[in-house]
Amino acid sequence: MNRLDEALDKLKSNGVRMTPQRHAILAFLLDTMTHPTADEIYKALSPRFPSMSVATVYNNLKVFLEAGLVREMTYGDHSSRFDADLSDHYHALCEQCGKLVDFAYDPLDDMEKAASKQTGFKIKSHRVEVYGVCPGCASVPVGSSIR
Numbered sequence: 001m002n003r004l005d006e007a008l009d010k011l012k013s014n015g016v017r018m019t020p021q022r023h024a025i026l027a028f029l030l031d032t033m034t035h036p037t038a039d040e041i042y043k044a045l046s047p048r049f050p051s052m053s054v055a056t057v058y059n060n061l062k063v064f065l066e067a068g069l070v071r072e073m074t075y076g077d078h079s080s081r082f083d084a085d086l087s088d089h090y091h092a093l094c095e096q097c098g099k100l101v102d103f104a105y106d107p108l109d110d111m112e113k114a115a116s117k118q119t120g121f122k123i124k125s126h127r128v129e130v131y132g133v134c135p136g137c138a139s140v141p142v143g144s145s146i147r
Contacts, residue, residue, distance in 0.1 A: 003030050007069050014067050021045075021052050025060045029070055029084040035091075035100040037079040073100075075129070094134035101134070
């Protein structure tokens, strides 16, 4: 069974009715690696669904969050981004263009064990981001505009 079918089954078991827009939003999230904002999802799908609004996208993202199918990521004053990859992974964020890229680093899992041992906490999760400049932005000379 593929990820979309598993997600659809999970929504159905939670009593969520599947609409064409909901299906399209979920499929888009599962197929993309770009960690889109709600507005980016809307812009990508609005040609196929002209009657869909940004509010529809937000409402469906809330349903997916509550069902545990996506995670919301906030970065300062920027719009929330949504990630349907729920595996343990981390993010690198370009400070110039906002590009967000996944990466894995197993030694960070040991950090939870160390934190639990040193603090007595029952650690549930952790979040790590690294910030820098992506290869595309790094190749653009300072002062020139990206087009």
